[in-house]
Amino acid sequence: MKQPGYLDVQRPVSPSRLKIACSNCNLRELCLPVGLSEGEMQQLDEISHLKRGYARGDYLYRSGDKFQSLYAIHSGSFKTQVLHEDGREQVTGFQMVGEIIGLDAISTEHHTCDAVALEDSEVCELPFDKLEALSREIPSLQRHLHKIMSREIVRDQGIMLLLGSMRAEERLAAFLLNLSQRFAARGLSPTQFQLRMSRREIGSYLGLKLETISRAFSHFQEDGLISVKVRSVEILDLPRLHSFVGK
Template sequence: MQQIVGRSHLKVTCSVCSLRELCMPLGLSDAEMELLESLSSPKSTFKRGDFLYRSGDRFTSLYAIRMGFFKTQVLHEDGREQVTGFQMAGEIIGLDAISSDIHACDAIALEDCEVCELPFAQLESLSRDLPILQRHLHKLMSREIVRDQSIMLLLGSMRAEERLAAFLLNLSERFTARGYSPTQFQLRMSREEIGSYLGLKLETVSRAFSHFQEIGLIKVQVKSIHILNPAGLQECLNKSR
């Protein structure tokens, strides 16, 4: 694999990482945290467009995203790319490969990123001695299942504007959890990638953005999003329920 383009000489420990509460279990003692930190490799850096892993690669590790955005995608038989998710700082990526030991999708950096590698065999072994860590891993896997179910609901029962509203509100919630503004943020993905994820054509996504801006729900400037009326976006979403 040629995707890793550099490694930092500094190892950022889990105990001082600002994202610790998002990707690591709460309640670990200092000694237990040291055991967990011993598994993590020095952070790896990726440039925009680099692959963290590719479909078909052997699964060896989970990855905690420390900085940046990734997208996951699968390739259809006809060559079309289907985006399956967007992952951001504080989230664990690679969980989908646990059952088969083979990655079923590509993970690609949408901007300059940093990740901490967690060798899964060692992590699994340590979790047997740390029930709180094992419980956290189960929560992460459950979260992936719930996310998949949400996507199926999104694609199966919502109109185009409802899908986009749900997407923007989800990003808002995730930025809020990281201490960022819930109403002003940058989209690291293209309109085409959003359309692929939401099951919409590029033109449909563009029209939905334009309509939301025309009725005062959002303000768009290239990839900068300002949610002017969060309640209005939520109301748009509620119409599908």
């Protein structure tokens, strides 16, 4: 298992990858506002850059690190987690391509959680002081940043609802449906996808023990709702899965 901090585990990115800019990135509609002029996109290009890659288990940042940048996930995926006093890790979120992470540190100027790569991943770094200054010049960029922050608040409220009022199978159904919707938004299959996180990590996120989450997966498979092969999931009956969470 990798233990070193993120500063000494970054892997080099090929020169061709470094040439990718916001203006010609196929993820721009997911993580950046649409409708920016060519000049405004060029301004955004000038402050962002593709960082080196991260292997599975590498840290993008650690709890307590000084806040300097937001990160847009260009490829791969991450999890965020906090460490309890007794040493237990609590997963607080899973982030995928096109999503921005690091927002937890804006208020305190220090990160309040760890961000760990779930697979080989690359991120675009957006220095926050430069992004904030640019957003004052570009109102649509400022509105987009506010929307991202609002979305995080809504997501946190959703997690609280999940943990406070749902049974185990309802929690798993809501989790799978959330992934389905996020994959669909990226033009990927909403019914067939790979889980980059382990069942233990899913259980930690949903507030369930490993045995409970494994039982819920088995029940869904036995009932013909899903098909699971290692970490490959196929949703066989989307309407019935929606019925578990009243949607």
